[in-house]
Amino acid sequence: MAKLRTRWLLSILLVNLKNCSAPGPPAAPSRPYCFIPCGERNNCVDIHCSWDTRPDPLTPTNYSLHWEPANTEEGHVINGTSESGIIHREHFSHGELHVWVQAKNQHGSTRSQKAVFHTEDIMKPSPPNVSSSSLESLEIDWISSCDELQPCDVRHRHQAEQHWIEAKDVLHGSYAVDSPKPCTLYQFQVRCSCAKSLRSDWSATHTILSTETALVGALDVWLDCGISHTNSDCVLTWKKLPPSQACGVFLGYEVLLSFSDGVTEWVNMSSTEPAGLLVCEEMQCYFNRSLKLVASVSVAAFNADSSTEPSHLTLTATGKERNDQPIQLQMTEESLNVSWDGGPSLRSEDLKEYVVQYKQAGSLLGRRFHWLRVNTSQTTATFTGEYKKYTPYQVSLFSVSHTREVHHLSSLIGYSVQGTPSTVPALKVSSIGSSHVILFWEPVPLSGQNGLILYYQVIVDSGKKQNVYNVSASPQHQNTTYELQHLSPEQDYEVRVRAVTAAGPGPNATAEFRTSHGEYFAFLLPAVLGILSVVVLCAAAALYCALCEENKACPLFFWEKVPDASNSQILKHMKNQINDPLAWISIPVYEPHPKISLLEVLEAPPSAPSSSPRRTSDPDGSTRPLVRDSPTEDQREDAVSGESHRTDRRYGREEYSKMLDSDEERDREDGWSSTEEEQSPSGYEKHFMPTAYEVQVV
Structure with missing residues (x-):
């Protein structure tokens, strides 16, 4: 039983749904409103009719205007638009008319209610012309198109208001506002009728400024x-x-x-x-x-x-930005909300107010610039307007003291909608080393940022691996440098730099470089040069000593004790050879006619044997000086060879004070006593110091 009842209810519901969804004739239009407009010359001719409709957007509907005189069934019809139609003068006669509208579509037709009127009663005059009568009393006048004075309607309002204040059936052709506000703009409209005619349309709005008074307030x-x-x-x-x-x-x-x-x-x-x-x-x-x-x-x-x-x-206190009062922005395409933390440092007795301003970055001074004054108890400000996408707006916060001094507290760039930035300009690679380089680029210009740049992304690609570094965005006016480290020597790299906003990264700026060779070459080259220098010097010294050994003429500057060369002709000649770098190598020491010394030998008295010069006796008992002839070349070579073979205790050479010339060796061989030799001066003094006798002679 329950199943039969359920099926019955479902069948009824389906039938009703089918009937509801089935298409049908259009909705009936409203009763038509008809009038005969009269111009300035009373040329009242055609009948204008209008009506309201509710058409179905899915089904096309046609509308037609129908009319017939009251005393006959002869009707007329014209096709109209969906909202209005015109009955021309030749299609009707003056008297009572019945007018209606018919709507028809593919599923049927409907008609509106009939409008019944007399053609003389639907005359509609043109709106009157309104003029000012008196500014002091805020009075207006108007002129109607009717032949005789007829009642009119007047309405007025303040310019800032939306609702009208209306006065009906004004007969005297003028109207005045009671107790108008000074310095206020008033708007007026008037409409009139003639005899049994319809009311005219409202006249054009007429504006009047009420009586002047003193200017109020001050400029912002x-x-x-x-x-x-x-x-x-x-x-x-x-x-x-x-x-x-x-x-x-x-x-x-x-x-x-x-x-x-x-x-x-x-x-x-x-x-x-x-x-x-x-x-x-x-x-x-x-x-x-x-x-x-x-x-x-x-x-x-x-x-x-x-x-x-x-x-x-x-103007003298706009000052530098203190940045002790950061601001926060919430920005859309329709509004800008600015907030800050009004800390106790700003809420001083001298603080009068805050000023929040915003400006489209890059615009001319004085243009696209707005500001609001905010009470010290508030920490927010809201602007409304139209804010372009991807366009930077600079928002700034100021404090104003009671002495009218202005302090710039903080600034921030904001965007209603952010986009990806443009390419990073002027990317360069400098200071290329074996393991590091320095990158340089300029910040993206403000006009091309399209959003707040969060950071710059550096991508280093060596072909084998890729490294990515995020570099914080510098202030707008500062360039950016970044050092890449831990690179491989003699390696080709490609570096890409791009700016990143909240909308994503921009296009890459690309540069290529190759690192230099390893840094150990820089230390190896001086070391190699130093070793080669030491080897060359040692080889030169060995060659020099070998030549000295061969020529038996090694200079005496290798000795620890060097006598004064000005007292020896042999040493002077050797000095000249040393100064000439070629002569000491190829030319042996040679003195054509060396004459070492000229000595006068005297008999030494017993009391002073060591201080008397030596002399020799002739067979007749007289004395004469002993003159030594110059030694031969062989004797000189023997003397030099003998001296070179003597060694010092410390340096492998004998002290020069014990060195003797070849003629002194011969004196010993001729029989000079060892006692006299021991009492005589040292070898150095013999060769280079004058004797006491020579000093007395001089």
Whole structure:
């Protein structure tokens, strides 16, 4: 039983769903609204009808306008649009008409209710012309197209309001607003009817400014200093007065410039003058003049009746960015929210307010620049507008003291939507070593960043392996250097550098280089040269000693004790040979006629045997000097050879004080006593020191 009931309910539901979803005739249109528009010359001719419809977007529907006189069944029809139709004058006669609209599609047709009217009652005059009557009383007048005065409707509102205040059936052709607000814009509209005709359309909006009064308030004055925040680059700018404050016909601005040297200057600018010192846009104006050497400014607006209070601003304290108050940004394409932490360091008694500003980076000074003043108790500011994609906006936070000094606290670049950056410019490789190089590149320009650069990515590819390094982004105005280490000597590398934002990395900037040979060559070359120098010097010394051994003429500067060469002709000759690097190698020591000494031998008295010169006796008992002849060449060679074979105890050579010339050797052989030899001076003194006798003779 339950199953039969369930099947029955389901069948009914399916039938209803089928009927609901089945297509049918269109919805019926509304009753048509018809009138005969009359122009300024009362040329009332055709009937204009309109209606409302609810068409089915999936099924095409055709609409037709039907009418017939009240006293006959003869009807007329025309095809109209979906919303209106026109019955021309030749198709109807004056009197009562019945008018309706029919809608038809492929599934059927429907019709609207009939509109029944007399053709004289649907005359619709043209709107009246409205003019001002008195500014003091805020009164208007109008002129109707009717032949005689007929009742009219009047409505008015403030320009900033949306709702109208309406007065009906005004008969005297004028209207005045009671107790209007001063310096307020009012809008008026009027519509009238003629005899039994319809009401006309509303007239065009007529605007009137109420009575002028003194200007209220002061201008909001600020500085657009771009990115540099230096006074010499700043532009003075201010917001226009709102309508509630700019009462009357606005005439212009007055600017007072106070220079650092105490000089002041007044500048008067008319609001109607062509673009010059004063440049105004929709909501703001700026002073198109340099502020170099300007210490403070004062700006006021004026009209024919009065001027606003001067707005003062000190320019000398824009200062350096303290960066002790970082800001946070939340930015979309429709809004910009700025927040900061109002710490106790800023909430001093001298703090008057915060100023938050933003500017499209790269735009001209004074353009695309906005700011808000924020109470000291608040730490957020919100801007609304249209913020372009991939476009940098510089947001800055300032503090203003009661003495009107301005301090720049912090700045930040923000983007509504971020994109990938452009290519890194000017990538170079320098200081190439065997295991390291230095990379250099310039930061991506602000116009090509398309987003906040998080870091730069360095990719080093040697063909065998690839290394990736992330380098923090430097400040915008600083170049970046990075040293690659732990490279292989004599290896080819390719390095790629790209900037990375939140949207991803940009295109690569590529450079190639080859590392130099190993650093051990730099130490090996001096060592090899040093060893070769020592070998050459040793070989030269050995060759030199061999020549000395062969020629028996080795110079005496190898000896520990070297006598004065000026006292020996042999040594002088050897010195000359040493100074000539070729002569001492190839020419033996040779003195053609050496004469070593000329000695006078005297009999030594018994009392002073050691100090008397030696003499010889002739057979007759007289004395004569003993003159030694020069030794022969063989004797010289024997003497030199004999001296060279003597050795010193320390250096393998004998002390020079014991060296004797060849003629002294012969004196010993001739019988000089050993007693006299022991009492005589040393060998050095014999050769080079004068005797006591020679000193007395001189």
